[in-house]
Amino acid sequence: MLTLDKIYHAAFVLKDVARKTDLIEAPRLASDCQIYLKTENLQATGSFKVRGAYYKISQLSAEERAKGVIACSAGNHAQGVALAATRMGIKSIVCMPDGAPIMKVESTKHLGAEVCLVPGTYDDAHDKAVELQAETGMTFIHPYDDELVIAGQGTIGLEILDQLPDLDAVIVPIGGGGLISGVAFAIKSLRPEVKVYGVQSAGAPSMYLSLLEHKYQTLATASTFADGIQVKTPGELTYELCEKYVDQVVTVSEDETAAAILSLMENQKLVAEGAGAVSVAAALFHKLPLEGKKVVCLVSGGNIDVNILNRVITRGLVMSGRKANLMIALEDKPGQLTLVSKIVAQCGGNVVSVQYDGSDPNMPIASCFLKLGLETRDAAQIEQIRAELTKAGFQLVTERA
Template identity: 45%
Template sequence: MILLNDIYSAQEKMQGMIHKTPLDYSKTFSSIAKNEIYLKLENLQKTGSFKVRGSFNKMSSLKKEEISKGVIAASAGNHAQGVAFSSHLLNIPCTIVMPKGAPLSKIQATRHYGAEVELYGSVFDEALDYALELKDKTGAAFVHPFDDHLVIAGQGTVGLEILDQLPEVEVVVCPVGGGGLIAGLALAIKEMKPSVKIYGVEALACPSMKQSLHENKVVSINSMPTMADGIAVKKPGELTFQIVQKYVDEIFCVDEMEIARTMLMILERNKLLVEGSGASSLASLLYQKIPIEGKKAVAVISGGNVDVSFISRIIERGMVEAGRFVHFGLSLKDKPGELEKLLGIITLLEANVLNLSLEHMGEKIYPGYAVLQLSLETKNHTHVEHIFKELINKGYEIIQ
């Protein structure tokens, strides 16, 4: 079993090698969540996530004979970059197996650090199985993304930093995938200050740790697609499960809508780009999934590695979910002045036209009419409902 001293030892090894990330108080999020909300910004860590802590601690602890044939790891992205960065610092050759659907930005960043990348399988678990096969064939040392004593101890340094930065902390909320981060963090904090409540958060699409705790054993689940790909692990670790059982108070889940809205809010309010898994902890507080109020609560923002091509979709999805973007069609008389009349109504309703297209021919378009497709920037869901109501009252047929 991992000891508190192991985490302190990991912290000592990392001095000067990684960042002590900021703990940022948010007045806005505190007001929404009805708690004093602090953000532990691991998205500002080297390589863009907490993963470098565990990988560096693991690899710097290996003996020369253990790394004579290099190291190998499996990752959906952030662990890959952590291992690649650490291997570069320590001058150790490494191979990373990533799922074929891994974000291109994470694949490129991993290669940039000098790692050899192999793409295999559609999900992390398939990549992990293949990496273990390669490890047996090549004799390379394996750096597990979460189920390893030294990796967990490295991640636990996040907990030590939180206690140092906010000694009066009452609640810590942490994203959960395989469980390495929450296991190390919970062990560190609970051993130092047992009164602190530790809560985990999973994507509703892949609640493997929550289900495992429910069944009192590690189980593998069928997952659904999620924008929180960093925590979409179908089976948690055996070691992490044991630690979570002992130290974590409860696991909660957030859905895709809550994750998307939170990502957009952090981008707008804090000017921080945060990935879905990183936003899940804050989402649970903003949507009051956790039954607490008036507490000093830290949300661990675990990573910020978002594919550039995905940013626009995040913003659009977040705006749709928040009622700030709507796309619909309506039937319009095909004669001069009708479009100008409609746009005048839209202007009076204080909506901003982002895009429009007019179709004059089609199976469901009657002679003398056209179908107008409109994309509007709106204020909220109430505003959207008001726009639809006013248009219907003026004789327009809404097509969604």
């Protein structure tokens, strides 16, 4: 059984291993509530996962340690297990989906684990890890559905209450549910009036649907760039804990997550991975009743794949109205581009790309499509530019991200 004593014991064991990460106020992120960020993206290994992994492995018997440990992970739990096992002189094998970010794979190897790449998703890696565990007799370190792992993650809840005693709510990312189970148990045990909210990606809403229908279930597919929470099957233990201690779970889109990553970079100078930013996305896009509240957003990790960072930033710019593409059907004659550029400039926008397309067979031969890439301040400025262009007689055909 998970108890508060276990969470306090985990905090004692972890005091020289896991950082007590900063809780920082983020006044520029929202105007309707007071947001604080629990910066687990700055934790050792760049994620909260080291807490649960280290505490679980620290409680193994001498015989279990001698046989070694095995785990499955999309990357963050892998690094936590590798760090913990190496520090304790224990052999570790980690099964990871072959699509896991290269940075996470290499970091896991660097921390001392043997990595087994498995074709498919996290759930395929899990099946392979279970198979290898049966063959080797190594101890399986589950990433979320284990009371000792949950107790380790629950130490974050203790820290939040210590750092901000008068908080009203905490928002926590959910993949398999280990993080929110520990945090919710700790907070509700000590301060039951504090609201605990969970957030999942709309493309992987396993816990969201399970709690909505009050029935444990597995998704047919899970798809999100937030690989840390791309889980088709939530934990059975974590589902029970969430049913009891979590007030509400919501989902956010890929674009909303990208906008949250961009906002954290620009306003807080923090790098968060998709899984770590969903809590902020829920606050930014008003998914929860937070008006006038002191709210802690748990930024669970910062191990974003740099190969997709540019795309994420671009999507974030589009979502927040900072980047737009306009297409105008116009008569191909001198002065048209000058007039369009003047209107955009008068509205305060900036033209960053221009493309003429006169090849469309549905257009008159003397006409063309003018495609503009714009840098803008927000969505209202985009609408102002569109309105002024239309007022000047230009035909706006479409607007694409």
